[in-house]
Amino acid sequence: MPFIATALAVVAGLALSWLLRKIVLKLNRNRPELQATSRVARQPLRLALCLVGVRTALGLTAGSESWHAGVDHLLLIALIGAVAWLAIAVLLIVEAVVLTRHSVDVADNRRARRLRTQMILARRIAVALVVVLAVGTAMLTFPAIQALGAGLLASAGVISIVAGLAAQTSLVNVFAGMQLAFTDAIRVDDVVVVQKEWGRIEEITLTYVVVHLWDDRRLILPSTYFTTTPFENWTRRQSEVMGTVEFDLDWRAPVEDMRTELRRVLAGTELWDQRVGVLQITDATGGFVRVRILVSAADSAALFDLRCLVRETMVTFLQLSHPQALPHQRWEQAADDDGGTATRRRAPLRGLGSAGAAGARPPADPHESQLFTGSIEAVERSRAFTGPGEDVFEERDRNLAAHN
Numbered sequence: 091m092p093f094i095a096t097a098l099a100v101v102a103g104l105a106l107s108w109l110l111r112k113i114v115l116k117l118n119r120n121r122p123e124l125q126a127t128s129r130v131a132r133q134p135l136r137l138a139l140c141l142v143g144v145r146t147a148l149g150l151t152a153g154s155e156s157w158h159a160g161v162d163h164l165l166l167i168a169l170i171g172a173v174a175w176l177a178i179a180v181l182l183i184v185e186a187v188v189l190t191r192h193s194v195d196v197a198d199n200r201r202a203r204r205l206r207t208q209m210i211l212a213r214r215i216a217v218a219l220v221v222v223l224a225v226g227t228a229m230l231t232f233p234a235i236q237a238l239g240a241g242l243l244a245s246a247g248v249i250s251i252v253a254g255l256a257a258q259t260s261l262v263n264v265f266a267g268m269q270l271a272f273t274d275a276i277r278v279d280d281v282v283v284v285q286k287e288w289g290r291i292e293e294i295t296l297t298y299v300v301v302h303l304w305d306d307r308r309l310i311l312p313s314t315y316f317t318t319t320p321f322e323n324w325t326r327r328q329s330e331v332m333g334t335v336e337f338d339l340d341w342r343a344p345v346e347d348m349r350t351e352l353r354r355v356l357a358g359t360e361l362w363d364q365r366v367g368v369l370q371i372t373d374a375t376g377g378f379v380r381v382r383i384l385v386s387a388a389d390s391a392a393l394f395d396l397r398c399l400v401r402e403t404m405v406t407f408l409q410l411s412h413p414q415a416l417p418h419q420r421w422e423q424a425a426d427d428d429g430g431t432a433t434r435r436r437a438p439l440r441g442l443g444s445a446g447a448a449g450a451r452p453p454a455d456p457h458e459s460q461l462f463t464g465s466i467e468a469v470e471r472s473r474a475f476t477g478p479g480e481d482v483f484e485e486r487d488r489n490l491a492a493h494n
Contacts, residue, residue: 107135188209207276377419
């Protein structure tokens with residue numbers, strides 16, 4: 091009789107799980123993402139319902155048997171595990187549904203990446219809690235452990251202190267991981283520079299962060315690194331970035347011709363986002379002039395290729411069209427000790443002339459030679475570096491005077 095009841099209970103559990111799944115899918119037939127992810131909960135739901143049915147059947151038909159207590163205890167432990175498995179499956183379904191609604195495959199995916207990071211970390215915390223509760227509940231089913239409960243509660247203060255000291259480092263990393271996720275300091279897929287390495291946040295766990303470097307290496311750092319050490323986040327608010335290409339050239343470098351060539355290069359590539367394309371001389375010491383080209387791109391990967399393209403094109407342009415602009419070392423023989431005149435220079439500077447000599451041309455367009463002035467975009471860019479304003483300065487002065 092118990093075996094027949096057990097078989098019927100298993101069949102009833104399988105039928106009930108099938109019926110529940112069909113009802114859920116029918117109620118959510120307009121949500122294909124739920125239908126695809128609900129398969130995760132199929133097995134734990136079947137197992138939990140079958141175990142409930144078997145326990146009930148054995149309790150009704152074999153409650154007085156000597157072996158019933160041991161079997162019922164094993165079934166109870168298995169049921170606790172099945173319920174925990176089902177709870178984890180539900181968490182995975184919720185995570186998948188939320189992430190499906192907020193795709194990261196869009197141009198502006200900052201909100202989606204933030205939500206993705208928070209959901210992944212929240213799911214991991216919830217899974218850890220479910221596992222701990224399941225293990226604790228299963229252990230409390232043993233009478234010996236229940237008898238120790240009062241003693242454990244009495245010594246909980248001492249145990250918590252010892253455990254806290256022993257797990258201090260791990261707990262610090264756990265709280266740091268939670269802080270990273272919910273303060274939005276970094277997100278999954280953020281582009282960062284850490285320890286002079288450029289890469290992408292690939293994974294954020296409770297205790298460590300995995301950075302996928304540009305050369306396919308993985309840099310694994312503890313979560314506390316990002317809460318205690320400064321780092322660069324290139325996609326904190328937006329993915330657009332600017333980068334520089336610098337040359338140390340001869341004083342005869344054709345600045346206007348280089349601007350024309352830069353304009354041609356930028357107009358012919360899709361890597362440039364048309365925001366910034368400026369060529370300036372930023373230094374003129376040590377026998378060279380430093381030419382800096384500032385360009386912008388939609389993201390860091392495009393910027394890297396754009397900088398390489400501009401660098402290669404400019405080097406070829408100078409080699410073929412203006413070899414006199416390449417770096418040269420000049421020397422001059424000093425006068426003799428007897429007071430003779432100095433010999434003339436071995437490498438005379440040709441073509442320099444005066445500022446008004448033929449060939450010297452004023453900049454064709456101010457926005458190509460000025461970063462913070464000369465255009466509406468440049469003026470807007472300069473406002474970010476003008477400080478908080480006179481009102482803030484006056485308020486700070488008043489506060490300082492009041493404290494003194």
